[in-house]
Amino acid sequence: MKTKLIINGQDRALDADPRVTLLDALRNHLGLPGAKKGCDHGQCGACTVIVNGRRVNSCLTLACMHDGDAVTTIEGIGMADDLDPLQQAFVRHDGYQCGYCTPGQICSARAMLDEAEAGWPSFVSEEMDGAIDLSQLSDEEISERMSGNICRCSAYSNIVDAIREIAHEKQGASA
Amino acid sequence: MTETRTMDRPDRRNILDEAAQGVIGTPMDRPEGKLKVSGTATYAHEYNLPGTAFGVLVRATVPSGRLAHVNETSVADIEGILGVYSDERFLRNPAQGGANEAPVQGTDIDYFGQAVALVVAETFEAARDGATRIQLRLDADDDGVFDPASSPPEAQPDEAVDQGDLSAAMADAAHSIDVTYTTPGHNSAAMEPHCSVAEWQDGNLILRGSYQMLKYNRNEIADAIGIDPAKVRILSPYVGGGFGSKLGIAPEAVAAAIAAKALNRPVCVALTRQQVFENVMRRSESKQRVRLAADKDGKLSGLGHEAWVSNLPEESFAEPVLQATHFLYGGDSRKLDLYLHRVNRICAGSVRAPGEAIGMQILENAMDELAHEAGIDPVELRIRNIPDMHPEKDIPYTSRKMEEALRTGAEAFGWDKRPAKPATRREGEWLVGMGMATAARINMLQASEARVTLKADGTAIVETDMTDIGTGTYSILTQIAAEMLGLPSERVTTILGDTDLPPAAGSGGSWGAASSGSSVFVACEEIRERIAERLDCKPDELTLKDGQAICGNRSTPLADLLDSDICVEGRIESGKLSQKVQSATYGAHFAEVAVNAVTGETRVRRMLGVFGCGRILNEKTARSQCIGGMTWGMGIALHEDLMFDLRDGHLTNRDLAEYHVPVNLDVPQQDVIFIDERDGESSPIQAKGIGELGICGAAAAITNAIFNATGVRVRDYPATLDKIIAEMA
Ligand code: FES
Ligand code: FES
Numbered sequence: 001m002k003t004k005l006i007i008n009g010q011d012r013a014l015d016a017d018p019r020v021t022l023l024d025a026l027r028n029h030l031g032l033p034g035a036k037k038g039c040d041h042g043q044c045g046a047c048t049v050i051v052n053g054r055r056v057n058s059c060l061t062l063a064c065m066h067d068g069d070a071v072t073t074i075e076g077i078g079m080a081d082d083l084d085p086l087q088q089a090f091v092r093h094d095g096y097q098c099g100y101c102t103p104g105q106i107c108s109a110r111a112m113l114d115e116a117e118a119g120w121p122s123f124v125s126e127e128m129d130g131a132i133d134l135s136q137l138s139d140e141e142i143s144e145r146m147s148g149n150i151c152r153c154s155a156y157s158n159i160v161d162a163i164r165e166i167a168h169e170k171q172g173a174s175a
Numbered sequence: 176m177t178e179t180r181t182m183d184r185p186d187r188r189n190i191l192d193e194a195a196q197g198v199i200g201t202p203m204d205r206p207e208g209k210l211k212v213s214g215t216a217t218y219a220h221e222y223n224l225p226g227t228a229f230g231v232l233v234r235a236t237v238p239s240g241r242l243a244h245v246n247e248t249s250v251a252d253i254e255g256i257l258g259v260y261s262d263e264r265f266l267r268n269p270a271q272g273g274a275n276e277a278p279v280q281g282t283d284i285d286y287f288g289q290a291v292a293l294v295v296a297e298t299f300e301a302a303r304d305g306a307t308r309i310q311l312r313l314d315a316d317d318d319g320v321f322d323p324a325s326s327p328p329e330a331q332p333d334e335a336v337d338q339g340d341l342s343a344a345m346a347d348a349a350h351s352i353d354v355t356y357t358t359p360g361h362n363s364a365a366m367e368p369h370c371s372v373a374e375w376q377d378g379n380l381i382l383r384g385s386y387q388m389l390k391y392n393r394n395e396i397a398d399a400i401g402i403d404p405a406k407v408r409i410l411s412p413y414v415g416g417g418f419g420s421k422l423g424i425a426p427e428a429v430a431a432a433i434a435a436k437a438l439n440r441p442v443c444v445a446l447t448r449q450q451v452f453e454n455v456m457r458r459s460e461s462k463q464r465v466r467l468a469a470d471k472d473g474k475l476s477g478l479g480h481e482a483w484v485s486n487l488p489e490e491s492f493a494e495p496v497l498q499a500t501h502f503l504y505g506g507d508s509r510k511l512d513l514y515l516h517r518v519n520r521i522c523a524g525s526v527r528a529p530g531e532a533i534g535m536q537i538l539e540n541a542m543d544e545l546a547h548e549a550g551i552d553p554v555e556l557r558i559r560n561i562p563d564m565h566p567e568k569d570i571p572y573t574s575r576k577m578e579e580a581l582r583t584g585a586e587a588f589g590w591d592k593r594p595a596k597p598a599t600r601r602e603g604e605w606l607v608g609m610g611m612a613t614a615a616r617i618n619m620l621q622a623s624e625a626r627v628t629l630k631a632d633g634t635a636i637v638e639t640d641m642t643d644i645g646t647g648t649y650s651i652l653t654q655i656a657a658e659m660l661g662l663p664s665e666r667v668t669t670i671l672g673d674t675d676l677p678p679a680a681g682s683g684g685s686w687g688a689a690s691s692g693s694s695v696f697v698a699c700e701e702i703r704e705r706i707a708e709r710l711d712c713k714p715d716e717l718t719l720k721d722g723q724a725i726c727g728n729r730s731t732p733l734a735d736l737l738d739s740d741i742c743v744e745g746r747i748e749s750g751k752l753s754q755k756v757q758s759a760t761y762g763a764h765f766a767e768v769a770v771n772a773v774t775g776e777t778r779v780r781r782m783l784g785v786f787g788c789g790r791i792l793n794e795k796t797a798r799s800q801c802i803g804g805m806t807w808g809m810g811i812a813l814h815e816d817l818m819f820d821l822r823d824g825h826l827t828n829r830d831l832a833e834y835h836v837p838v839n840l841d842v843p844q845q846d847v848i849f850i851d852e853r854d855g856e857s858s859p860i861q862a863k864g865i866g867e868l869g870i871c872g873a874a875a876a877i878t879n880a881i882f883n884a885t886g887v888r889v890r891d892y893p894a895t896l897d898k899i900i901a902e903m904a
Contacts, residue, residue, distance in 0.1 A: 017298060017300045017301075019300040019304075020298075020300060024299060024300075027220070027221070028223070028298075028299060031223070032214075033214065033217075033218075033220070033221035033223075034213070034214020034215065035214065036214075036218075036366070036367070036415070037220070037368070037445070038366045038367070038368065038448070038831075039368075039448040039830065039831050040447060040448065041448065041830060041831075041832070043448070043830060043831035043832045044366065044448075044831050046366055073214070074212075074213060074214035075213065075214055075215070077213075078212075078213055079213050079215070080209040080210055080213045080215055081209075083209060083212065083213065087209075087212040087213060088212075090208075090212045091204050091205070091208035091209065091212055092204060094204075094205070094795045094796065094798075094799045096208075096211055096212070096645070097416075097645030097646070097647075097796075097799050097800075097803060098365070098366065098367065098413075098414060098415045098416040098417075098644055098645030099207075099210075099211030099212075099216050099413065099415070099645065100218065100365075100366040100367040100415030100416060101366045102211050102212055102214075103212075103213075103214035106212060124840075139844060140840070142839075143839040143840040143842070144839070144840045146839045147838040147839045147840045147841075148838075149838075149839070150366065150831060150836060150838055151366070151839075152363075152364050152365055152366045152416050152418070152836060153366070153416055153645045153799075153803050154802060154803040154804075154805075154806030154807065154837065154842065155799060155802070155803065156802075156806065156837075156838075156839045156842040157802050157842065157843075157844050157845045158799060158802070159839065160839070160844065
């Protein structure tokens with residue numbers, strides 16, 4: 001089945017079995033193994049990528065449903081010789097150990113900050129509407145919004161440290 | 176040449192402290208970090224070799240019996256199917272850690288979920304379809320044992336201690352405790368599902384796998400498929416978490432190798448998440464009885480710890496629940512016994528901190544019960560019971576920072592604010608309490624080898640088949656070599672995870688850092704001597720720093736000094752010292768919890784771990800190991816629970832939606848304090864293990880805090896809300 005995807009800003013053509021998930025398309029067909037498979041059932045977040053600006057579990061969606069969609073993977077956020085500040089913060093704060101959940105954590109965090117900025121409430125939010133000042137984003141908000149990404153190495157404290165640093169800086173930069 | 180050091184006597188020279196580079200112990204970022212955060216570190220599944228076929232394992236749906244027939248025609252019409260494999264060489268279960276030979280093999284079925292066949296196809300989708308549709312004829316036996324308690328317990332004589340008279344001590348005690356707890360099974364649930372890509376080249380097997388202890392894994396798979404180990408190469412440069420689950424060669428590797436041989440092309444077999452639960456090691460459930468007899472001041476006169484665990488027939492592994500109980504606390508009268516039940520369930524084996532993870536948990540719950548009974552502060556009770564000598568072997572301890580950890584932790588956590596009387600602090604609908612526990616874990620040094628090459632251009636390479644499973648091996652071996660050779664860490668490259676390199680101890684039992692680190696140290700010491708020779712100076716007068724060799728008032732760039740590479744292999748072995756002293760790591764856990772008075776839900780608010788693990792090689796990765804372990808303690812205390820159906824032994828919660836591991840919001844910001852320590856009796860780099868200590872006792876600190884908050888003791892883990900609310904007044 002032919003599908004056109006815009007992956008990390010590049011047009012990519014895929015011709016694959018319609019059963020191929022977006023995750024397996026990236027990993028097995030398009031040479032982008034950054035997104036990881038931890039469960040294939042939407043239970044762990046390791047496969048998180050950003051589709052048209054929103055984070056999705058790429059194991060839960062078929063590639064052929066995304067004709068024309070813009071997909072950002074970890075490789076599009078930054079490569080080893082040109083890391084994004086968020087990736088650098090993960091390195092600095094040791095926001096990982098084995099590294100397997102990490103691309104999913106970073107993609108998720110990137111989209112999560114946009115969601116918070118856009119005023120999407122979370123389970124722990126006090127207010128139901130209104131943009132959130134990222135410089136005030138609390139640890140509890142970060143933790144709740146990142147709870148779809150399991151880290152069995154349990155770098156959670158460090159992941160929160162890394163995201164908080166970027167969230168608080170981000171607001172400073174745009175203010 | 177190989178330089179060998181045997182640990183027959185202490186090494187208190189603290190050479191790493193004398194060295195001048197100043198990189199050892201620092202919180203250096205992981206050298207492989209850039210690859211991990213950009214998704215370009217290569218895990219087993221990610222090689223995409225040309226012509227790779229994909230295999231999916233098929234499980235048995237009877238708990239006991241045999242595979243009688245595979246109906247290959249049932250999948251013949253699926254486009255892309257290449258073959259269906261079942262074989263007498265298939266593994267019943269993974270090899271135990273360090274087994275060094277194949278585990279039980281064959282097509283007999285001993286547990287529900289056992290992998291019995293492999294469907295291979297051109298694509299993953301076709302293989303998955305085939306694995307769902309394949310028709311197997313399974314002849315079922317009706318002799319399965321599904322309730323561990325229904326099989327006769329086999330005593331484990333090596334674990335048994337019968338010293339003094341515990342019954343008399345209990346009868347005479349001013350304060351005594353006799354309690355029984357149960358803990359459920361656990362799964363490591365590493366985020367990377369096990370995966371093997373097998374490829375044959377000229378009769379040699381190349382296995383890209385997700386494994387922790389390669390030198391053993393090579394022999395295990397060679398034995399399983401019947402070839403010379405010299406014909407096997409295993410590559411595991413990146414491993415997406417292990418926690419014991421990747422210690423021994425596992426069914427997917429053997430199945431992939433057999434299929435790859437038959438098809439003459441690479442075969443990739445990844446476990447599904449459900450198969451990770453069913454086909455790799457579970458931590459055994461346990462029943463544990465602890466008896467404590469104490470005088471009026473809380474000093475123990477007697478200690479009893481009995482435990483009942485389970486495993487499959489023919490497996491010798493019995494969760495070593497009593498491992499820390501043997502040496503941690505005094506008490507002249509002692510009765511320790513471990514029993515193993517045989518059961519048709521997933522194989523039991525090592526899951527992070529086998530033994531102490533659940534043994535320390537219950538011992539520390541019992542100590543909390545004794546403290547409450549005797550009206551003695553729990554921290555004080557522990558300190559009063561630190562023995563002078565090993566209470567069973569009468570040998571001394573190596574460096575032991577237990578009291579410092581307990582006192583430091585109490586001070587830093589604000590332990591004095593804990594109300595001694597339970598259920599007295601309430602904030603709205605939350606009941607708040609504090610708890611603590613001692614942490615302890617045995618420490619071992621294992622044979623390990625590494626090659627260090629100081630290149631003529633003044634850079635260095637460290638090579639060993641050691642693995643980094645997230646533990647920080649890339650970092651610490653780089654730092655040891657950089658410190659010893661006086662090089663900025665960017666000038667040292669560490670290459671791991673390849674059986675073509677010198678065989679290391681592997682990542683297991685918390686021994687990886689101290690053992691593989693010592694082998695690098697031994698090699699570097701020899702290189703230093705050779706540099707000293709060239710400068711005509713004594714090794715202890717040589718200073719190496721920033722690529723300069725300094726002797727007296729002469730400073731020479733290494734690159735000028737060397738006309739060729741210096742290459743040395745270092746080997747460390749445990750020696751006579753290990754029998755003469757008890758080596759272990761110690762610490763203290765402190766937790767504050769809030770328990771909802773309406774629902775019984777527990778939230779951990781704060782957690783502090785204080786640890787003494789010898790020299791800290793990298794403060795950042797060491798801390799990460801500890802917070803990881805502490806989080807596992809939360810999981811064990813509150814969530815994790817493998818649930819087996821007692822009618823056929825099948826695991827009912829075999830995915831991450833049903834088996835609950837802690838997620839981000841479950842975990843508060845954690846604090847870790849390291850006690851400065853050098854343990855020259857444990858390794859020549861004065862370091863000890865750190866990967867498992869963080870769990871040992873952690874769950875008890877949380878459940879002891881629940882008791883302090885509510886007055887409820889949950890003696891059947893995990894402490895879920897239903898169990899707490901049922902007991903709340
Ligand atoms: S792999 Fe997609 S959520 Fe786990
Ligand atoms: S870093 Fe290993 S699972 Fe998160």
